[in-house]
Each structure stands twice: as C-alpha cells, then as structure tokens.
Amino acid sequence: MPELPNLASFLLTALVLEITPGPNMAWLALLTATAGRVAGLAAVAGITLGLAVQAFLAALGVASAIAAWPELYTVLHLAGVGFLVWLAWESWRDAGNPAHHLPGGGETGSDGFNRGLISNLLNPKAAVFFVTVLPGFLTESADVSEALVLSAVYLAVATAVHGTIVGLAGGLRGSLADPAVSVRMHRVQAASLLAVAVWLFWRG
Template sequence: MSIEFLLTSLIVVVSPGTGVLYTLATGLSRGTRASIVAAFGCTLGIVPHIAAAITGLAAVLHTSALAFEILRYLGVAYLLWMAWRTLKEHGALTVDENLAPISASRTIVRGILLNVLNPKLSIFFFAFLPQFVSPTDPAVLSRMLTLSAVFMLMTFAVFVVYGAFAASMRRMVVSNPGVLVWMRRTFAGAFAALGAQLAFSARP
C-alpha cells in the first residue's frame, strides 16, 4: 500500500463534507458516544459507493443522466431537510442536557443516508481506486477491497476525532444560549450550502 494512497485518502477524509458536519453536530448535541455512532453510520454509508465502484455500477451512474439526477436530487432534498430540522431545533443540533436520547439505530440511519444519497461518492471511488491498482495485478478485486477497507477505517477514525472534539465543546455550548443559536444557524446554513452545491453541480 503506497504512501500516496494513504496521504490522498487522508486529505479526502478530513475535508469538510456532509459526514463531517453530521458527526460534529452529533458530538455537540449528544456527546462523545453518539458522535461515535454517527461516525459509524457515515462510514457505513460509504459501502454502497465502494461496492458500486468495484462492480462497475458507477459507470452506469456516470453515463445515465436520469440515474444521476434522481439520486442527486434525493440527496439535495435530504440535506435541505437536515438544514430545516437543525434550524428548528429538532434536528442534528439540538443541545439540551435533559434531551431524550435518540436511538443508535436512528443516528446510524441518518449517517448512512447522508452518504448514500450523494452520487458523486460513487463516481469519486470509480475514479479514485483504480489509480492505486495495477491492471496486471492478478488479484485486482482483493486489492481494491483492501484499499476500500483502509479508506473506511481511516474515515471512521478521523470522524471519531472530529466527534470527540465537538463533544469536548458541548458543555460550553449547553451553558451559553448565544453560542447555541450561532452554532445551530451555522450548521443549518452549512447543510443548506452543501445541498445547493450538490443541486447545481454538473455531472462529471
């Protein structure tokens, strides 16, 4: 496994996106344990995209305008819904020490949906993974599966760090209503901006 793959993967993983945003919001609102669950859900959301890239389904998505547009606008709708829920204090960033806990399964499903409903991830892996696999390698499938597993482990680890950092700031947020309002608006705006970016992005 090349250092180039590890460095490139790290850059991609630490870059702010929907998964990072969701994990940060969960850490702030629910604490460290919930942020780890959110990180796990976001990591699971990568699996369908990796599977699509390995099996070649991403090529269909890349060539089919209809398939791409359907998945893209489902993703846009979900991001805007997350923005609305966050802004209205019932979504990803509801900080209250007496707040009823959200089940781990629900947190995981939200994380999965955020990544599954992003068609660019399939195309990213379709273009990314082959760069580090030799076409003459007799075990291409095994090699791609190994690289994918490493990418997922790196994603989970980095997201856990993001979530732990956010959770460490939770006490300050809970005790300061002004900070809470600012954070809620910031996260809602970020979800909306990501949705807009996905809506107006052209097919590769």
C-alpha cells in the same frame, strides 16, 4: 494485494480528501456538539457503512453505471441535496423544541446512525470516487480483491478522520449546557446544512 508504492500513494490521497472540509465534517461537528459523542460516534458508524456499501457496489460495477448514465447520477445527486435540506429544516424546527436543549440534545444514537447512513448512500460522488479515482492506484493485473483492499484502506482513513472530529467536537458540549446556546447551535446547524445543500447543488 496492492503494490506498496500504490498503497502509500492511495493512503495519502484518501487522507487529503477526507480532511478537506465537506458535508460529513461540518455535520458531524455540529451533531456531536449539540447531541454528544454517542450520537456522533453512531453517525460515524452510519457514514462508514454507507461508504462500505458504495465501495461494494463499485466493485460489482454499479458505480460504472452511475458514471456512464448522467440521469441516474442526477437523480441521486438531487436526492442527496434534498436530504440535506430536510435535515436543515428539521434542525431549525428542533430549535423551538425545549426537549432538544436538554442533555443529549433530543437526539439518539440511532438518529445519528440513520442520518450518516442515508446521507452517504445518497452521495453519488462517493460512488464515482470508487470507480474513477481508486482504479488509478490498482496494478495492471488487479482483481476485485485488490480493489476491495484499497476500499478498506479508504474506509479506515475516513473513519479515523470522522472519529477525530467527534472527539474534538465533543469537548464543546460543556458550553452548551445553557439552553439559549443550544438554540443558537441548532440554528447554526440548520444554516450550515442548508449552505452545504446549496453548495452541492451548485457544484452538480
């Protein structure tokens, strides 16, 4: 088990990282506001599963290969950017579809889950976090189980933050009953996703 000071420090670090605005936060807020809490919570489940897979692979050493092999990191990074661009295009396209402005926004729980899962499986920065930042909080005699405990702490923090975002954004649904407002929200979501994709591409 991690030592208490290390655990407390890691908990604080994870919280700071998760409350920093990023792709998951913006996307979750917009998705929940347009499609409802069910789709938002499903997306949270997908995000959590994607991060859990990343953590498990890191424990097995795969993330080390990503960090050591720039070409692999670049491929995953570009795939993630491309996925965000595709989501932006889809949201812009849906703005012109009347079905997406009815209650539920034309989205389903499985849509949110799949997007959350894929976007985090294609997030190389998450893998690098588990192999570069997390080890700094391990004890000298740490084994795989200790790394997994810290990974579980990070997943719990991320899920709590994402769930809070869904809860807050869900309160905006009432204002989206007007189809015209929903159309604008889809346009905003598309522009936001595209902006995030450009930002991620620029950050490298």
